[in-house]
Amino acid sequence: MTPPSLHPHPRLILHADLDAFFAAVEERENPSLKGKPVVIGSDPKEGRGRGIVATANYAARRFGVGSAMPISIAWRRCPQAVFLRPNGKLYRAASRAVMDLLRPEADIFQQVSVDEAYLDASSRGTFEAARALARELQRRVQKEQNLSISVGVGPNKLVAKIASDHKKPGGVTVVIPSRVLEFLSPKPVRALRGVGPKTAEVLESMGCRSVADIQRYSETRLLSAFGKFGGFLYREARGEDDRPVDPAWEAKSIGRERTFAEDTDDYALVRRKLLECVVRVHADLEEEGLWCHTLTVKMRYEGYETHSKQTTLLQATGSARDLAYAAKKLAAPFLQGRRVRLIGFSVSRLVPPEDLLPLED
Numbered sequence: 001m002t003p004p005s006l007h008p009h010p011r012l013i014l015h016a017d018l019d020a021f022f023a024a025v026e027e028r029e030n031p032s033l034k035g036k037p038v039v040i041g042s043d044p045k046e047g048r049g050r051g052i053v054a055t056a057n058y059a060a061r062r063f064g065v066g067s068a069m070p071i072s073i074a075w076r077r078c079p080q081a082v083f084l085r086p087n088g089k090l091y092r093a094a095s096r097a098v099m100d101l102l103r104p105e106a107d108i109f110q111q112v113s114v115d116e117a118y119l120d121a122s123s124r125g126t127f128e129a130a131r132a133l134a135r136e137l138q139r140r141v142q143k144e145q146n147l148s149i150s151v152g153v154g155p156n157k158l159v160a161k162i163a164s165d166h167k168k169p170g171g172v173t174v175v176i177p178s179r180v181l182e183f184l185s186p187k188p189v190r191a192l193r194g195v196g197p198k199t200a201e202v203l204e205s206m207g208c209r210s211v212a213d214i215q216r217y218s219e220t221r222l223l224s225a226f227g228k229f230g231g232f233l234y235r236e237a238r239g240e241d242d243r244p245v246d247p248a249w250e251a252k253s254i255g256r257e258r259t260f261a262e263d264t265d266d267y268a269l270v271r272r273k274l275l276e277c278v279v280r281v282h283a284d285l286e287e288e289g290l291w292c293h294t295l296t297v298k299m300r301y302e303g304y305e306t307h308s309k310q311t312t313l314l315q316a317t318g319s320a321r322d323l324a325y326a327a328k329k330l331a332a333p334f335l336q337g338r339r340v341r342l343i344g345f346s347v348s349r350l351v352p353p354e355d356l357l358p359l360e361d
């Protein structure tokens, strides 16, 4: 008889994340970029550009260039970098090829963004077998797609995701259940899910910079400080997370945004640019042969204050008119009183077109 175990069926969860994804694809397509700092984003216009950085390769990161920073700052920090506009079509094709390679190796697979996915590989039985799988996937993605991934392995999604970030680029990090607490302790509070700049500030005022600092608070204290989210934080800081790897939650999205050359209160112009974004997104959807459920408009005002507004349709759509109508309606309340810096439109919860009509022969 086998003795009862504390963890009768430990889950084996992998999180795979491509390294410097957009930049890595560009380097693959154009080997002359190898070794040079590469920044993907808006046109820097010799330092006068007003858009943002999508990503930078690791050579550019050494100069302090990173995702989401104004492109003008990237230019100042690393003027010798190669600056490229993003090529979404190319990245989506690369993403699909990598996901197609990973998917069959999982018991359950969930892509969560263009460059990351969770694999439930519990049937492999042990963390050692899961480590071997992680290494094998890394080797195959390199060999077959000429791209680099980092992989985290843990007893749940939370730990696996933090682990994939632990030794980037090109890392494999395995965190067995008995090591979860010590692995998480030194991480900054921002590593936890749901902790953005505002929550981090409140935590800091409570003396919490690291996850270990949160571990020292009682659940009651965290509940009184954060409400229901406090209970979530309490469990997260201990590495507890029972979310399943769920293929139904695949969250791919397609989006476009435009930064204006100058902040503008010409709302007719803003609406025109929004419509341009809608048209481009619609073209991408058609090309992918997909429809969408959720539509989002993003608006950034002068001073960088950013808002987004979202609607989810009962039935998926692939119609340009539906997208344009929803985008206009979502944007309307934003278009008053303030100058606009950026407008964007995206679609998510992408699904294959529904068969509305039965096929006839």
Ligand code: TTP
Pocket (backbone or CB within 6 Å): 017, 018, 019, 020, 021, 022, 023, 053, 054, 055, 056, 067, 068, 114, 115, 168, 169
């Ligand atoms: P990330 O996985 O966050 O970044 P990365 O793959 O470039 O770098 P690494 O994982 O090695 O740290 O995002 C994946 C891609 O998504 C990234 O290549 C570009 C895009 N992206 C943006 O367009 N804007 C952003 O603000 C971020 C964070 C990512």
Ligand code: MG
Pocket (backbone or CB within 6 Å): 017, 018, 019, 020, 021, 115
């Ligand atoms: Mg990545």
